[in-house]
Amino acid sequence: MEAAEAVRTDSTAGRQDLEGKYLTFALGKEEYGIGILKVREIIGLMEITAVPHTPVYIKGVINLRGRVIPVLDLRLKFGMASEEYTERTCVIVVEVQGESGAIQVGMLVDSVSEVLNITGQEIEAPPAFGGNTDTTYILGMAKIKGEVKILLDVDQVIGAGELARFEAM
């Protein structure tokens, strides 16, 4: 969260604060990364119980070793077309600070790629796309060997900010 704010308030500053290990994954042709410290575990796709009266990107809940946690489909969340789930589809379980302590949420992604060590120099501030492209969720863009990875701010995607938006619906 703090890192995210730092980026947004001062886009010319170095990205040293964002340096670190990221878990990268694919959504369609795009590669994304999330801070490894937020990741609890990666599990294969399991049966999801749908919960009524929830936004479309919330696929439902799963049983994570006795705990019931919500799962959201990142494709739908980012307004991308949904795809059939394959055997490469996985759920990345992340933990963020909610209002009443830590909450775990699963994120459905097309496939998990690798864990990358990304240096400060490789990270740039998210470009202003203008118009209707929302960059609230983006910490920065990492350029590695000619490829661009979008570094996500998990707290924004599923954390308190999102919760507030969700409740406002």
Added chain:
Amino acid sequence: MAAGGRALSDYLDDMALKILMVEPGDLSVVGELLEFTEQLLAALSGEGGAAQPALSRMARDFNAALEKIIMGELADSAENFDRLGQCIAQMQEVTRKEGEVDEAALRLFAENLAAVGYQVAADTPPEPVAEPATAGGAPFVPPEPAAAAPTLDFLQDKDLLGGFVAESFEHLESIEVNILDLEQNPDDRDIINNIFRTFHTIKGVSGFLNLKKINELAHITENLLDDVRNGKRDMDSGVIDVVLSVGDYLREMVQNVKDVLERGGDAFVEFDIGQYVEMVRQVQAGRSVGPVAAAPAAEAEIPVAATSPAAPVIKDEAAAAPPLPAAPAVPPGGGGRAGGALPQAARKGGIGDSIKVDVEKLDSLVNAVGELVIMQSLVRQNPLVARLADPKLNRDFSQLGRITTELQRTAMAMRMVPIRQTFQKMTRLVRDLSKKTGKVVDLIMVGEETEIDRNMVDSIYDPLVHMIRNSVDHGVQAPAEREKKGKPGTGNVFLRAYQKGGAIVIEIEDDGDGLQTAKIRKKAMERGLISEGDALSDHEVQNLIFLPGFSTADKITDVSGRGVGMDVVKKAVEKLRGKVEVSSQAGKGSLFTIRLPLTLAIIDGIIVRIGSERYIIPTIAIQESIRPEKKDYSTVHGKGEALMIRNKLVPIVRLYELFDVAPTYTDPCEALVVVVENEGVQRALMVDELLGKQEVVIKSLGGYLKDTKGVAGGTILGDGRVGLILDLAGLLATGDSREAAPAEEAEIF
């Protein structure tokens, strides 16, 4: 004696070890040392003390010197601690000689303490502690530095403060419980000592945390109690009142410390303890026989009345006190009187050692165990394993099953706590209420050891308060009226708890006038709840009081709220998946019975299938399930659907529409309906199939989804998938909003 001697030397060894750890400026270790010293004192006040008069005196002096260091009256220098260390050595010396007076050691001891700055009185009076303590009261009058500079200089060690806050709340609660006990047994020195020690601890800890006002208030109260303890002053209602109100005020102050900790310095409130200090002083001076009584007693009472709102209470109580001594004859042999001598003794002996465990750890244990049970059944049902027809494996499996079941039961039991604490809060409530209403009421508690789910404790408190208020305010009559009816002037309110079958039962009974059935009937008719022709039994009529907005009280009193009726109680109890009812006999009293499930963690439910999804409907709400026939089915305005069930028209709720799933059947006559009832509203829920009845463990859906309408939570089903538990209250409300209130339409028919 040998055993006692060894125990005493053990304490001293502890102290000797501890003083080596003390560093100047680190008062928390001094605090721990003080605790050991107090343990030694406690041991000495037992039978060991009589044989060791010299040691008792030394320990008391040592304790007092230590306190002065904590208060900052004496320097906490390394030299002083060295000398105190020598003092401990001399005390050990005296202990080893087993009561034989060792003049040399005593002299050295006195010299050492003198070097520290604490003067041991040559002819030590019987209670030397009292002297320095009361004398020490004087420097506490001007704690102006705190007022002059309201900088939050106590905010230095947040961990310590957090611990202090938590402990103080516990201490204050125990003070309240103890002091109320004391009211019943004014001569029980153990209780006085308990209260004294608790104030003492608060004083000590707040002292070194630099919470000056809390420290001061605790200090003067401790002094007052010390006088009581030493027989300088009688234990009477004046003392009890003042200690109770000081306790309340201290709680506010501690709460403020907590607020400051949580929200930062802005939350800080400057407390004015002046009037409380004055109050305690007056009570202490009021009837004290010692030289402390500066002001004549008669004069003392008046300024109190002028300055403090609590003062009239003291007088009231003094007036109300005489009837009390007569009361002990009233309680019947069976019922333990509120904190009477017997329960007190049982309480002390009955509770084993316990440890505090983080709630989160406990919850994760319960989760893990639940998981274990499910995994075990998954392994067992694995087709490969099931095919291995090995007798040994089967035996082992059933053994494993027994162990996991036992484990689960134990884990569940850990979440249970005795209802005692909740009950004990009622003692205070009844006391305050009876004063306010001018009635004399005894609260008699039975079954305080009954255990209920920890999560239920808070939720049951409010309804209980409401009902107790009701019983005291409306149930029990004023003494004069009671005597006119040939009852003893003292009214009784019974509070009972016990386990019956799979439920916890809480009863509140009063021996007042009972419900006036005729009046309720009349009122219900006025409100159109029943009609002239309805043949209702008295019992049914009485239970009408749980309907919203129903109150027969002639006058609204300050005590029982304004028109808030018993429906609030009913709602709160139903939220806990419990039931409440009343039975009453005119002129004899009323009995309110609350039935609660044993635990909130487990729910008894019917698993139903709709399409590919499974849902759990709480059994408590289910009336019946039927396959409807065509002739019973009808539509209203072509939209609302209803079924004629037992001559009542019940609206149909198509769950698959609400939940947006593809059902197997869309025709109600092919599907099944489950008739449910919630707060008097009936609905027929359409489902595809009933899969069975099961006890399921309720799990929250997490912060994200917890407010989802119509869903109370989730549970892990036997195959490891998540099933959703229906929340009928939410569900029926959703149904109403979607279908333009079919409830009203149904009633037209």
